[in-house]
Amino acid sequence: MVPAFDDWRDVPASWKGAVVALGNFDGVHRGHQALIARAGEEAAARGAPLVALTFEPHPRRFFVPDTGPFRLTLPPAKLRLLAQYGVQAVLAQRFDAAFAGLSPDSFIDDVLLTGLGARHVVCGYDFTFGARRGGNVERLREEGRRKGFGVTVLDPVMREGEIYSSTRIREALRAGWVSEAAELLGHRWEIEGPVELGDQRGRTIGFPTANVGLGEHLRPRFGVYAVRVLRDGQWRAAVANLGRRPTFGKLQENFEVHLFDFAGDLYGQALRVEMVDFIRPEMKFSGLDQLKAQIEADGRAARSRLLA
Structure with a gap:
C-alpha cells in the first residue's frame, strides 16, 4: 500500500x-x-x-x-x-x-x-x-x-x-450496465466491505451467502449479478443479490454473495466483490419453492456468464 x-x-x-x-x-x-x-x-x-x-x-x-x-x-x-x-x-x-x-x-x-x-x-x-x-x-x-x-x-x-466522468459511471451502475461502467472506469467496478452477520436464511435453503457491508458505496440497480470475489489471493466465481428481499418483506438493503463450490466461515473478513454482469432485476416470489428454483437458475446463469 x-x-x-x-x-x-x-x-x-x-x-x-x-x-x-x-x-x-x-x-x-x-x-x-x-x-x-x-x-x-x-x-x-x-x-x-x-x-x-x-x-x-x-x-x-x-x-x-x-x-x-x-x-x-x-x-x-x-x-x-x-x-x-x-x-x-x-x-x-x-x-x-x-x-x-x-x-x-x-x-x-x-x-x-x-x-x-x-x-x-x-x-x-x-x-x-x-x-x-x-x-x-x-x-x-x-x-x-x-x-x-x-x-x-x-x-x-x-x-x-x-467526457469520462464519475457522474456518467454512476448513471451506468444505477441502470445495471456494469459492462459499460467497466469500460468507462478501465477496470471492473467493485464493492468492498466486511462480511456482517445476516439472518442466515440462505443456509436454510441450501444456498449460504456472505452479507457484505455496503457502507458509502453507490447502490447500483437492485437485482442479481454475476460476480467474482477475491479470496486468499484468487478471484472466485460467485453470484450476488443486491436489494431488500421483497419476498420476505425486508426494507434494509443487503448485498448477499454466494461463492460457488466454497464452504467456510467468512464473518468479519473484508471481501472485494467485482461486478461482472447484471442477470436480472429484483423480484418478489410467491413462496420458497419458487424462490429456490430462481436461485438455482441465477446460479447457472452466473456460472455461464463468468465463463464467457
Whole structure:
C-alpha cells in the first residue's frame, strides 16, 4: 500500500518537492488515469515523486451531508487504484470545516507549497479550490507563474464525444450496465466491505451467502449479478443479490454473495466483490419453492456468464 497522510501538515520531508496530481479521483476512471499518467511524465522529467492530493470525506458528503450513498471507491480501493496507476504517495486531506474555509491563496501557499513543496501540479480543466470554490485553473496558473511552480491543465478526456466522468459511471451502475461502467472506469467496478452477520436464511435453503457491508458505496440497480470475489489471493466465481428481499418483506438493503463450490466461515473478513454482469432485476416470489428454483437458475446463469 502507498504511504498515505490525512493532513498537509503531516507530510514528511521525504515526500516534498513532488509533482502533485489534484482531484477527488472517485472511481479512478480513465480520465483520472490520463491525468495521473501526465503527472507521472512530469515527475519523471524532474526526478520528483508523484503524489496525489485528494479529499476525505468527499467534499460532496461534507457540503450535502444528507445525500445518499454515491461513492464509487472508498478509501482502501482508491489508494489501491492510485498506486496501481503509478502514484507513489497520497495526501487524502481531511475535508472538514477548517479545510473547507481555506482561501484559494491559503490552499496554494499552505497546502501545495508548504505542505507538499509542490514543484509542479497537474489537474483537470474544471478543478476548483478554496472557500466557495474561489480558485480555478486560471488562478492556479497565475499563482504558479508568480510563485515558481509549474501547472499543467488537462483538457477533457473523451470517448466518442463523451467526457469520462464519475457522474456518467454512476448513471451506468444505477441502470445495471456494469459492462459499460467497466469500460468507462478501465477496470471492473467493485464493492468492498466486511462480511456482517445476516439472518442466515440462505443456509436454510441450501444456498449460504456472505452479507457484505455496503457502507458509502453507490447502490447500483437492485437485482442479481454475476460476480467474482477475491479470496486468499484468487478471484472466485460467485453470484450476488443486491436489494431488500421483497419476498420476505425486508426494507434494509443487503448485498448477499454466494461463492460457488466454497464452504467456510467468512464473518468479519473484508471481501472485494467485482461486478461482472447484471442477470436480472429484483423480484418478489410467491413462496420458497419458487424462490429456490430462481436461485438455482441465477446460479447457472452466473456460472455461464463468468465463463464467457
